[in-house]
Amino acid sequence: xLTATSALFVGWTDGLEWLxxxxxxxxxxxxxxxxxxxxxxxxxxxxxxxHLYVSALYIIGALTWFPILFTVANWPxxxxxxxxxxxxxxxxxxxxxxxxxxxALAAAYxxxxxxxxxxxxxxGLSLLGFWSLxxxxxxxxxxxxxxxxxxxxxxxxxxxxxxxxxxPVIAVxxxxxxxxxxxxxxxxxxxxxxxxxxxxxxxxxxxxxxxxHSLRGLNTLTHFTHxxxxxxxxxxYGFASLVFFGAAYFLLPRVTGREWPSRGLVDVHFGLVMVGxxxxxxxxxxxxxxxxxxxxxxxxxxxxxxxxxxxxLWGRSLGGTLMTLGHFVFAGHTLALIFKKPTAAETA
Ligand code: HEM
Ligand code: HEM
Numbered sequence: 308x309l310t311a312t313s314a315l316f317v318g319w320t321d322g323l324e325w326l327x328x329x330x331x332x333x334x335x336x337x338x339x340x341x342x343x344x345x346x347x348x349x350x351x352x353x354x355x356x357x358h359l360y361v362s363a364l365y366i367i368g369a370l371t372w373f374p375i376l377f378t379v380a381n382w383p384x385x386x387x388x389x390x391x392x393x394x395x396x397x398x399x400x401x402x403x404x405x406x407x408x409x410x411a412l413a414a415a416y417x418x419x420x421x422x423x424x425x426x427x428x429x430x431g432l433s434l435l436g437f438w439s440l441x442x443x444x445x446x447x448x449x450x451x452x453x454x455x456x457x458x459x460x461x462x463x464x465x466x467x468x469x470x471x472x473x474x475p476v477i478a479v480x481x482x483x484x485x486x487x488x489x490x491x492x493x494x495x496x497x498x499x500x501x502x503x504x505x506x507x508x509x510x511x512x513x514x515x516x517x518x519x520h521s522l523r524g525l526n527t528l529t530h531f532t533h534x535x536x537x538x539x540x541x542x543x544y545g546f547a548s549l550v551f552f553g554a555a556y557f558l559l560p561r562v563t564g565r566e567w568p569s570r571g572l573v574d575v576h577f578g579l580v581m582v583g584x585x586x587x588x589x590x591x592x593x594x595x596x597x598x599x600x601x602x603x604x605x606x607x608x609x610x611x612x613x614x615x616x617x618x619x620l621w622g623r624s625l626g627g628t629l630m631t632l633g634h635f636v637f638a639g640h641t642l643a644l645i646f647k648k649p650t651a652a653e654t655a
Pocket of ligand 2: 535539548
């Protein structure tokens with residue numbers, strides 16, 4: 308990653324959004340990824356239980372799908388022209404849908420029952436969520452090219468699957484909600500649960516929002532605007548990053564054998580990123596909708612669409628600063644955990 312990122316700084320790139328790293332260096336990612344995936348697949352036939360919990364299914368899915376996507380999309384001299392654009396966005400949304408999402412859902416499905424101390428509400432529902440995600444999410448990518456010079460039927464197919472995503476999303480939302488139902492007080496005592504539940508709720512919101520702006524009518528207004536950036540972060544930040552923060556708070560003490568030095572700092576981190584993200588999301592969404600309306604109005608000069616959106620970008624700066632401060636708190640706290648002297652109880 309260091310070499311490939313340095314390559315970008317000196318202008319060596321494949322020049323495609325989400326596929327920027329030079330293909331000559333991609334092989335390292337494939338080998339590195341395989342070193343994570345192969346041990347899991349070798350372990351599976353030797354497992355002691357027959358049944359696989361849904362978190363395992365999501366991780367197996369992600370580790371199977373991602374290498375295929377990555378290799379197909381990065382293969383040099385294989386894709387050209389319009390087909391290249393289609394593969395580009397097939398890859399890009401699958402990074403979100405078949406990599407980020409299953410990894411974060413695996414963590415949420417594991418940690419929610421663990422912390423509230425009861426089994427997941429419905430195993431059947433969790434399987435419906437997993438298999439319908441596999442079926443629909445793999446086909447949604449072309450909704451990034453709505454209005455673009457690509458065959459209409461491919462776009463329509465991506466819209467149908469984008470709206471069908473309501474099935475796995477509602478299945479996950481109901482299952483998570485009913486697992487926590489009656490135990491919401493645990494949110495007060497468990498910072499891990501707070502991050503995970505906030506993240507899981509934002510998964511539902513980001514996905515329902517995504518299904519809505521996959522429709523041509525709404526996408527005409529929101530495409531090319533800050534509204535899309537707000538949505539991008541509702542998913543990638545509000546959902547995936549918050550769940551991963553929660554998972555880090557759960558895992559690090561178990562890996563290091565030490566407790567987090569300060570409960571207060573975890574609360575400060577949560578407060579900063581939640582308030583920061585709220586400001587970021589709301590202001591960019593409003594600014595984006597105003598920008599889109601101005602761009603659609605043939606009587607309005609283009610510069611007007613820039614002017615109406617500009618004040619809302621102060622909200623992005625403020626929100627982004629609060630989120631960044633939250634990350635510094637988290638990073639400092641993690642260093643303090645790693646380097647702190649273990650107490651007698653922790654060494655015992
Ligand atoms: C049912 C689920 C979802 C649907 C149907 C959906 C739909 C969409 C659509 C149509 C766009 C393109 C908007 C445009 O360019 O006009 C988009 C952009 C995006 N979405 Fe979603 N979304 C969903 C869930 C998510 C989730 C869970 C994440 C994050 C984990 C996410 C992250 C993003 C990002 C990062 C972009 C911007 C990509 C870019 O332009 O580089 N989405 N989404
Ligand atoms: C302090 C936290 C963050 C801030 C302030 C921030 C801010 C931004 C800004 C200003 C952009 C450019 C928007 C534009 O082109 O107009 C952007 C793009 C993007 N960010 Fe973030 N970001 C943060 C964290 C993250 C994280 C953690 C992720 C992924 C997990 C992420 C994923 C993305 C993606 C996918 C895009 C491209 C979206 C698109 O082009 O549609 N961001 N971010």
